[in-house]
Amino acid sequence: xxxxxxxxxxxxxxxxxxxxxxxxxxxxxxxxxxxxxxxxxxxxxxxxxxxxxxxxxxxxxxxxxxxxxxxxxxxxxxxxxxxxxxxxxxxxxxxxxxxxxxxxxxxxxxxxxxxxxxxxxxxxxxxxxxxxxxxxxxxxxxxxxxxxxxxxxxxxxxxxxxxxxxxxxxxxxxxxxxxxxxxxxxxxxxxxxxxxxxxxxxxxxxxxxxxxxxxxxxxxxxxxxxxxxxxxxxxxxxxxxxxxxxxxxxxxxxxxxxxxxxxxxxxxxxxxxxxxxxxxxxxxxxxxxxxxxxxxxxxxxxxxxxxxxxxxxxxxxxxxxxxxxxxxxxxxxxxxxxxxxxxxxxxxxxxxxxxxxxxxxxxxxxxxxxxxxxxxxxxxxxxxxxxxxxxxxxxxxxxxxxxxxxxxxxxxxxxxxxxxxxxxxxxxxxxxxxxxxxxxxxxxxxxxxxxxxxxxxxxxxxxxxxxxxxx
Amino acid sequence: xxxxxxxxxxxxxxxxxxxxxxxxxxxxxxxxxxxxxxxxxxxxxxxxxxxxxxxxxxxxxxxxxxxxxxxxxxxxxxxxxxxxxxxxxxxxxxxxxxxxxxxxxxxxxxxxxxxxxxxxxxxxxxxxxxxxxxxxxxxxxxxxxxxxxxxxxxxxxxxxxxxxxxxxxxxxxxxxxxxxxxxxxxxxxxxxxxxxxxxxxxxxxxxxxxxxxxxxxxxxxxxxxxxxxxxxxxxxxxxxxxxxxxxxxxxxxxxxxxxxxxxxxxxxxxxxxxxxxxxxxxxxxxxxxxxxxxxxxxxxxxxxxxxxxxxxxxxxxxxxxxxxxxxxxxxxxxxxxxxxxxxxxxxxxxxxxxxxxxxxxxxxxxxxxxxxxxxxxxxxxxxxxxxxxxxxxxxxxxxxxxxxxxxxxxxxxxxxxxxxxxxxxxxxxxxxxxxxxxxxxxxxxxxxxxxxxxxxxxxxxxxxxxxxxxx
Numbered sequence: 001x002x003x004x005x006x007x008x009x010x011x012x013x014x015x016x017x018x019x020x021x022x023x024x025x026x027x028x029x030x031x032x033x034x035x036x037x038x039x040x041x042x043x044x045x046x047x048x049x050x051x052x053x054x055x056x057x058x059x060x061x062x063x064x065x066x067x068x069x070x071x072x073x074x075x076x077x078x079x080x081x082x083x084x085x086x087x088x089x090x091x092x093x094x095x096x097x098x099x100x101x102x103x104x105x106x107x108x109x110x111x112x113x114x115x116x117x118x119x120x121x122x123x124x125x126x127x128x129x130x131x132x133x134x135x136x137x138x139x140x141x142x143x144x145x146x147x148x149x150x151x152x153x154x155x156x157x158x159x160x161x162x163x164x165x166x167x168x169x170x171x172x173x174x175x176x177x178x179x180x181x182x183x184x185x186x187x188x189x190x191x192x193x194x195x196x197x198x199x200x201x202x203x204x205x206x207x208x209x210x211x212x213x214x215x216x217x218x219x220x221x222x223x224x225x226x227x228x229x230x231x232x233x234x235x236x237x238x239x240x241x242x243x244x245x246x247x248x249x250x251x252x253x254x255x256x257x258x259x260x261x262x263x264x265x266x267x268x269x270x271x272x273x274x275x276x277x278x279x280x281x282x283x284x285x286x287x288x289x290x291x292x293x294x295x296x297x298x299x300x301x302x303x304x305x306x307x308x309x310x311x312x313x314x315x316x317x318x319x320x321x322x323x324x325x326x327x328x329x330x331x332x333x334x335x336x337x338x339x340x341x342x343x344x345x346x347x348x349x350x351x352x353x354x355x356x357x358x359x360x361x362x363x364x365x366x367x368x369x370x371x372x373x374x375x376x377x378x379x380x381x382x383x384x385x386x387x388x389x390x391x392x393x394x395x396x397x398x399x400x401x402x403x404x405x406x407x408x409x410x411x412x413x414x415x416x417x418x419x420x421x422x423x424x425x426x427x428x429x430x431x432x433x434x435x436x437x438x439x440x441x442x443x444x445x446x447x448x449x450x451x452x453x454x455x456x457x458x459x460x461x462x463x464x465x466x467x468x469x470x471x
Numbered sequence: 472x473x474x475x476x477x478x479x480x481x482x483x484x485x486x487x488x489x490x491x492x493x494x495x496x497x498x499x500x501x502x503x504x505x506x507x508x509x510x511x512x513x514x515x516x517x518x519x520x521x522x523x524x525x526x527x528x529x530x531x532x533x534x535x536x537x538x539x540x541x542x543x544x545x546x547x548x549x550x551x552x553x554x555x556x557x558x559x560x561x562x563x564x565x566x567x568x569x570x571x572x573x574x575x576x577x578x579x580x581x582x583x584x585x586x587x588x589x590x591x592x593x594x595x596x597x598x599x600x601x602x603x604x605x606x607x608x609x610x611x612x613x614x615x616x617x618x619x620x621x622x623x624x625x626x627x628x629x630x631x632x633x634x635x636x637x638x639x640x641x642x643x644x645x646x647x648x649x650x651x652x653x654x655x656x657x658x659x660x661x662x663x664x665x666x667x668x669x670x671x672x673x674x675x676x677x678x679x680x681x682x683x684x685x686x687x688x689x690x691x692x693x694x695x696x697x698x699x700x701x702x703x704x705x706x707x708x709x710x711x712x713x714x715x716x717x718x719x720x721x722x723x724x725x726x727x728x729x730x731x732x733x734x735x736x737x738x739x740x741x742x743x744x745x746x747x748x749x750x751x752x753x754x755x756x757x758x759x760x761x762x763x764x765x766x767x768x769x770x771x772x773x774x775x776x777x778x779x780x781x782x783x784x785x786x787x788x789x790x791x792x793x794x795x796x797x798x799x800x801x802x803x804x805x806x807x808x809x810x811x812x813x814x815x816x817x818x819x820x821x822x823x824x825x826x827x828x829x830x831x832x833x834x835x836x837x838x839x840x841x842x843x844x845x846x847x848x849x850x851x852x853x854x855x856x857x858x859x860x861x862x863x864x865x866x867x868x869x870x871x872x873x874x875x876x877x878x879x880x881x882x883x884x885x886x887x888x889x890x891x892x893x894x895x896x897x898x899x900x901x902x903x904x905x906x907x908x909x910x911x912x913x914x915x916x917x918x919x920x921x922x923x924x925x926x927x928x929x930x931x932x933x934x935x936x937x938x939x940x941x942x
Binding site: 108109110129130134160161162166167168169171172188189190191211213214216237239240241242243244245280281282283285286287288289290293345370372373374375 | 579580581600601605631632633637638639640642643659660661662682684685687708710711712713714715716751752753754756757758759760761764816841843844845846
């Protein structure tokens with residue numbers, strides 16, 4: 001479909017635009033290439049033009065113009081997603097929000113910032129007051145807070161605070177609607193869930209208000225075990241230690257750490273299954289006692305590493321969550337991954353069982369979290385990719401034994417999530433984006449209300465199917 | 472047994488002492504009279520003399536003198552215990568530590584204070600830095616931090632942080648031994664558990680180091696439900712909301728609140744089973760959404776109460792934990808109570824079942840907490856007391872259906888606790904109090920190593936049995 005880009009440009013006088021195809025293409029992609037499936041499907045996706053907003057007023061101007069001209073708008077923060085969240089399947093405008101960086105207010109227990117503010121920058125501004133954000137993705141140093149909320153789910157900090165879907169982890173959102181006269185809505189309480197993790201399909205997040213936790217110089221520790229199941233059991237038990245303040249609790253099966261964590265390799269003896277821990281300094285002695293009880297080997301301890309040795313090391317959280325995948329991919333392009341949940345109370349059995357069955361092809365990586373008030377773990381196992389058919393078979397095998405898969409090889413909200421319509425998000429889209437111009441192709445419930453999630457078919461956005469390279 | 476008090480006085484020149492029998496008796500008791508059994512057993516217990524320490528050096532002087540003269544020493548903080556923890560069963564010296572009030576250091580995430588410091592005073596000192604203690608008993612405004620650690624287990628804050636037994640809720644303890652030349656020991660990590668909740672039987676706590684959490688002007692809310700089981704289910708679900716910062720979550724069955732919470736009575740319609748909630752202001756909107764989902768009635772809301780109305784009201788935590796019992800006792804001296812645990816994952820079934828069976832005689836009061844990483848509840852049900860035999864039968868009935876009872880009608884560590892020897896505490900007593908002079912009669916494992924906890928017999932301390940009024 002051809003859009004009237006010339007008319008759009010006339011209306012956006014004074015706003016920074018980019019039409020150079022190479023640069024537009026660059027701003028039209030994220031880390032979708034983690035998935036060979038998405039890479040095949042989305043590799044040629046590109047917008048017609050990128051509009052860079054630096055103020056909220058500019059966002060409203062862009063939305064109004066696009067609404068009148070019926071040009072799709074796909075919002076983008078820092079482009080650190082993995083599912084093509086910010087990729088414009090129908091072309092049109094990529095609305096780059098990375099210029100909306102203002103930190104509006106820091107108070108006791110909360111911060112208000114514009115959507116494009118980088119998470120690490122928000123923390124840096126909060127740190128003098130002894131505070132920091134509860135949650136961040138492993139892309140802490142590059143991701144925007146609005147992008148995290150629109151496209152993420154949790155990460156570092158989830159072992160204490162749960163995920164973004166939990167009521168209270170987002171205090172409020174200021175959202176613009178996609179209309180010729182955009183409205184600004186203030187959402188709080190459970191209303192935020194209409195827009196959080198909706199990939200920007202039903203509103204543009206302008207500002208966020210997030211809770212803050214005490215900031216610490218978190219101790220980074222790597223604990224080793226000879227046995228994978230023992231490492232997982234230790235992590236689970238440490239997760240259940242309510243009084244030890246933690247920020248990260250990851251389990252990564254040998255030989256992944258030894259193979260892929262290049263800078264930390266000197267600390268990682270062969271055969272050791274490792275647990276990554278970020279724990280508050282006030283819990284130091286308790287943590288040491290607890291780890292000694294379990295017979296864990298303290299392989300790495302940021303308190304004990306000399307400043308010279310520490311210089312070359314990435315922060316521990318950049319070995320965790322999807323950075324584990326990234327490090328593997330950098331060394332071995334045939335690697336991809338899954339996202340799974342090992343439901344409480346069977347998480348240890350399920351994780352050990354699937355690792356015993358598929359561990360050579362699908363080596364285990366667990367991230368312990370609080371989920372519905374209990375400690376359990378997500379999995380981000382690596383996959384030594386062969387074919388898409390085999391990948392589907394691996395997913396089916398997980399689901400057959402009771403391990404739900406949040407499929408990271410799908411670009412739609414529903415297929416990558418709960419595989420069902422989110423009625424609240426759909427209703428909000430009807431009100432806030434009546435013409436369906438925001439990030440088209442990502443919400444199946446909007447595009448194809450009769451799609452059968454149970455039929456085992458992959459949804460293909462019609463607007464995408466017409467493009468080169470689409471299946 | 473007669474002690475050489477004259478020789479002791481000569482050695483304690485310059486230290487404040489009290490020998491007036493009425494005043495000594497006053498300082499020899501706590502809230503043991505919550506229990507009719509303990510009231511009968513302990514009513515005549517008194518020390519020979521009270522020694523008031525105002526410095527740690529004075530504590531060492533007193534301990535050295537008593538160790539040389541073989542005079543028992545029972546430490547006392549503010550005397551807010553309920554089990555006779557600080558009552559000198561063998562007479563001798565009550566060591567009053569309420570003069571040790573110095574707050575030694577406040578840092579990010581932790582505070583170091585002397586044992587006699589009042590908990591509310593510690594918080595007042597920490598508040599300008601935006602911090603407060605994680606946990607406190609309902610006797611917040613009167614209890615000492617050392618007494619809480621030596622004789623308490625948890626309370627307000629346990630819904631987020633678990634209990635004092637959890638590694639990390641006590642960072643460190645500075646302890647004096649009971650020897651002619653007392654040693655000072657610094658305990659940290661799991662070592663603190665040797666002395667915590669040991670009633671001062673195996674060392675005298677001089678200083679404590681405790682973790683701090685962010686301080687808030689906690690919202691106080693009372694939520695009403697028509698149905699007790701529904702109130703409990705709501706509280707359990709709210710407890711499992713990882714992202715809503717809470718400090719208190721109590722369920723009290725009708726008609727207890729209406730009968731005993733005099734000042735709050737205007738807010739408490741007849742028949743409403745209530746949930747007491749202290750929640751952080753940053754969780755306000757999330758809390759309101761969550762409560763609306765459950766159909767809870769917001770009966771009381773500190774945000775909505777005028778300052779004039781608020782003046783006459785006690786803080787919400789003074790309706791909770793053992794203050795619930797205290798309020799009932801004040802109006803009805805025939806009331807006593809139990810302390811129970813409803814083990815996860817059956818807490819709701821067990822609480823509803825025993826309340827349905829015994830609710831008229833043993834009306835329910837639940838305190839939701841984190842326990843071993845899960846949300847569950849303790850019970851502090853009231854008991855309409857008839858006879859000690861009936862009380863024992865009620866306890867037996869609880870235990871028969873899987874509800875452990877931490878019997879608050881026993882003055883020993885073991886019978887009021889896990890009904891088994893704590894080997895670490897016993898071993899520490901051998902090293903730190905070799906002559907067995909600290910708080911005699913409270914640790915059965917020391918006094919009578921062959922006592923059979925399974926035989927259903929109540930332990931009677933020999934030194935106490937010889938006194939008037941003992942059984």
